[in-house]
Amino acid sequence: MSNTMSKSIRASLFGASALAAALSLSAIATPSFAEKMEKTVMVGGAEMFPSKNIIENAVNSKDHTTLVAAVKAAGLVETLSGKGPFTVFAPTNAAFDKLPADTVPTLLKPENKSVLAGILTYHVVAGKLSAADLAAKAKDNGGKVELKTVAGGTITVMNDGGDWVVVDTKGGKSKISIADVNQSNGVIHVIDGVALPN
Numbered sequence: 342m343s344n345t346m347s348k349s350i351r352a353s354l355f356g357a358s359a360l361a362a363a364l365s366l367s368a369i370a371t372p373s374f375a376e377k378m379e380k381t382v383m384v385g386g387a388e389m390f391p392s393k394n395i396i397e398n399a400v401n402s403k404d405h406t407t408l409v410a411a412v413k414a415a416g417l418v419e420t421l422s423g424k425g426p427f428t429v430f431a432p433t434n435a436a437f438d439k440l441p442a443d444t445v446p447t448l449l450k451p452e453n454k455s456v457l458a459g460i461l462t463y464h465v466v467a468g469k470l471s472a473a474d475l476a477a478k479a480k481d482n483g484g485k486v487e488l489k490t491v492a493g494g495t496i497t498v499m500n501d502g503g504d505w506v507v508v509d510t511k512g513g514k515s516k517i518s519i520a521d522v523n524q525s526n527g528v529i530h531v532i533d534g535v536a537l538p539n
Contacts, residue, residue, distance in 0.1 A: 425526035462492040472520040509536040
């Protein structure tokens with residue numbers, strides 16, 4: 342084999358291994374091909390992947406750090422990572438900020454775990470209900486639909502002057518600001534308030 346041909350083969354092999362290394366590093370640094378093919382929704386500055394569960398997506402949203410901390414404190418991480426499906430009306434950090442001062446720090450205390458769990462599960466409905474599902478149910482029920490929550494109480498979803506809102510048993514209204522954030526175990530609808538049970 343000539344020197345020139347030998348050098349050419351070595352150069353080709355070096356180039357191939359360099360390319361393989363580059364592709365390997367690229368695969369680590371970027372989302373997988375499957376994730377890139379998913380139809381995602383941006384929430385809190387992060388892409389929400391339909392192949393990930395509610396908790397896996399929520400932890401990446403900068404707008405839901407309070408909710409994630411509350412879910413952890415209430416011991417609901419395993420539940421909301423489970424098979425479901427669930428429909429979650431997810432309050433933002435700004436929603437929690439609307440509550441009276443010291444409410445959130447008080448709820449996060451270990452002695453208030455059951456109360457916190459009750460409030461959080463009041464935002465969860467069994468089954469997957471898209472915005473279209475909710476609108477269809479509301480149309481068949483005089484413009485609003487009552488939903489039984491995992492906590493046992495009911496919330497009402499209705500159209501209010503063009504906005505879809507969640508109304509709690511105390512009459513408090515929370516606007517759905519981002520609908521249909523699909524998850525592997527359900528769907529999230531982002532809301533701008535905290536719904537409170539009795």
